Amino acid sequence: MEDAPPSTNDGGTKTPPRTPPRTPPREFALPPGTMVRGYESGVPIYYTKGEHEPPLLRHDDDDDDDDDVSHHSTPVKSVKGAFTVDHILDKKECIRIIQYAERLGFQDALVSTGHGMKKMSNIRSNQRVIWEVDSDGKSPFLRTLWARIRRHLPVDAASFAPCESRGSRCFDDEGGREISALSEFKPCDLNERFRLYKYDARQVFKWHFDGSYARNSDEGSFLTLIIYLNEGFEGGATSFSKVKVVPKQGTALLFYHGPHPLSPLHEGSVLVGKTPKYVLRTDVMFKRRASRRTADMEEDAASNERATRTSP
Numbered sequence: 531m532e533d534a535p536p537s538t539n540d541g542g543t544k545t546p547p548r549t550p551p552r553t554p555p556r557e558f559a560l561p562p563g564t565m566v567r568g569y570e571s572g573v574p575i576y577y578t579k580g581e582h583e584p585p586l587l588r589h590d591d592d593d594d595d596d597d598d599v600s601h602h603s604t605p606v607k608s609v610k611g612a613f614t615v616d617h618i619l620d621k622k623e624c625i626r627i628i629q630y631a632e633r634l635g636f637q638d639a640l641v642s643t644g645h646g647m648k649k650m651s652n653i654r655s656n657q658r659v660i661w662e663v664d665s666d667g668k669s670p671f672l673r674t675l676w677a678r679i680r681r682h683l684p685v686d687a688a689s690f691a692p693c694e695s696r697g698s699r700c701f702d703d704e705g706g707r708e709i710s711a712l713s714e715f716k717p718c719d720l721n722e723r724f725r726l727y728k729y730d731a732r733q734v735f736k737w738h739f740d741g742s743y744a745r746n747s748d749e750g751s752f753l754t755l756i757i758y759l760n761e762g763f764e765g766g767a768t769s770f771s772k773v774k775v776v777p778k779q780g781t782a783l784l785f786y787h788g789p790h791p792l793s794p795l796h797e798g799s800v801l802v803g804k805t806p807k808y809v810l811r812t813d814v815m816f817k818r819r820a821s822r823r824t825a826d827m828e829e830d831a832a833s834n835e836r837a838t839r840t841s842p
């Protein structure tokens with residue numbers, strides 16, 4: 531019998547560095563302003579200071595009312611909650627990101643497991659670079675990308691399409707315990723840990739579910755964000771059980787992941803020809819509504835007080 535498809539958050543979760551590097555440090559060759567922040571399961575985690583990031587310079591970034599049709603989102607047929615948005619990055623921006631990733635250097639992509647990241651070539655054979663920027667609004671790259679993405683997002687994690695709300699509920703992985711009403715979680719920003727993928731001929735990321743990244747008890751990711759950095763290669767679609775999304779340069783693909791009930795099984799299908807495929811990957815983070823957090827804190831305070839009163 532075949533094993534169940536794996537669930538992986540693809541290196542998006544930060545774990546304390548434990549193991550020594552698998553490859554010698556490459557700091558000597560790094561672009562200015564980029565450093566190795568540490569190693570996780572031997573994989574270097576690169577970090578770039580804001581002013582040295584590959585710039586995102588499109589002219590329409592300040593225009594909140596931009597209703598250019600080419601920026602509209604399109605649902606992915608037969609994958610509930612999944613949608614694409616064209617022109618999230620322009621051609622120049624995609625090329626700069628690819629060149630930047632090539633300077634950092636791709637390595638075999640590992641698979642995240644409960645015990646760190648492991649090479650599992652039966653599941654994925656593509657290459658990857660893990661690259662972090664500053665969170666808290668300090669990274670121009672993250673800030674700009676978020677501004678372009680956020681207007682297309684569902685209003686909360688219970689919505690099945692951009693800007694539509696429903697009242698479904700969410701269960702965790704172990705035994706179906708309800709973790710919270712999904713509608714309490716609103717999109718708040720992007721995971722500052724980007725993963726850049728490269729697929730050469732015959733490389734693949736086989737059928738799997740994406741895991742989520744929990745930043746803290748009130749913030750976690752519910753959506754995968756994939757941005758295609760190039761197009762025109764053979765094979766290399768993102769495949770779901772009934773439909774394939776053919777990569778288009780600069781287009782974003784978003785779908786639910788982690789404990790979300792709409793998390794779809796999917797695959798980065800095998801690349802056939804000689805032109806490599808490049809992808810930028812991160813997660814959309816959601817934050818629990820403040821009123822709920824306050825209610826939880828009040829409940830905690832009340833139970834502390836009860837505990838204090840009953841203590842000897």
Ligand SMILES: O=C(O)CCC(=O)C(=O)O
Pocket residue numbers: 540727735740754756766767768769796797798799809811
């Ligand atoms: O490369 C692709 O098209 C898909 C990537 C993927 O499956 C993932 O990041 O979870």
